[in-house]
Amino acid sequence: MAEAQLFVSQDEFTCSVCLDTLTDPVTIPCGHNFCLKCLTDCWDQSQECSCPQCRENFTTRPALRRNNLLNEVIKNINKTTLSSPPPQYYAGPGDVECDFCAGKKLRAVKSCLTCPASYCQTHLQPHYEGDALMHHKLVDPDRYLKEKLCEKHQKSLEIFCKTDDSCICMMCVVTGHNGHKMVELETEREEKQKQLGVTLSDIKRGLEEREKTLKETRRMMEEMKVSGIGRQHF
Incomplete structure (x- = not known):
């Protein structure tokens, strides 16, 4: 007897929160599956416990336990899929x-x-x-x-030192930037983007003012030409 083949959609094993393959899958009472970390973070940040997919509310926060069977199925599918990767992989x-x-x-x-x-x-x-x-x-x-990466410590650059105007790693913070003014790199990036936005707005406003002045100058010159031509004709 030929072995039956089971065809499943990848969507069945995708977390609707992170849109990636389920990791440590958990199944909640409404029947939907999510990554344990995704659902935990989602509920920790909300005042109510509801399904991110169907929005069913739970009066008591369900205990989350990994669905071992589903986890094994996903592992086996990943192994089977990646054992002979298609050309696009x-x-x-x-x-x-x-x-x-x-x-x-x-x-x-x-x-x-x-x-x-x-x-x-x-x-x-x-x-x-x-x-x-x-x-x-x-x-x-x-x-x-x-x-x-930090050239000295080969660690990810996560901090911006305002004192030295440079990106540094956590090891640099401990070893060479004691007492310096520092912020997270992402915070500094957001601040720089805001400053850039203000600068671009100022430049745009200046260009608009110049364009307005140029149009006014051209209008006055046209009026002067018309007026001059009228006097000469008279």
Whole structure:
């Protein structure tokens, strides 16, 4: 008897909060599945407990336990899918390559600022399964990952030192910037964007004023020409 094949949609194993494949899947009373961390963060930030997908409210916050069966199904599907990756999974021009693939490189799905390295789906799994790696900072694939590391300590640049006007890592904070004025890099970036927005608005306002003055000057010149021509004709 031929072995039956089960065809499932990838959407069935996608978390509707992060829109990625379920990690540590949990099933809530309404029947919908989410990543344990996604749902926990969602409920921690809200005054009520409701399903992010169907919006059903729960008077008592349900206890969240990993759905081991669903977790195993997702693991097996990932292994089966990635054991013979289709051509579109291989890194092409403009893609970020997995740093750990031997031979033909697969396309990276995440870059880790803590490691630092880029990973395909297969080599990324230890970051989701091992306690030692679960707290690493994962970002979208970044080909310029090395440029975002401290040259001295090879750690991710997370702090902006206002005193030295430079981006530094946490190790730099401890070893060489004692007493300096510092903020998180993201905070400084947002502040710079605001300043840039104000500057661009000022430039735009200045250009509009110049355009207005130029139009007024042209209008006056036209009136003078008309007036001069009228006197000459008279």
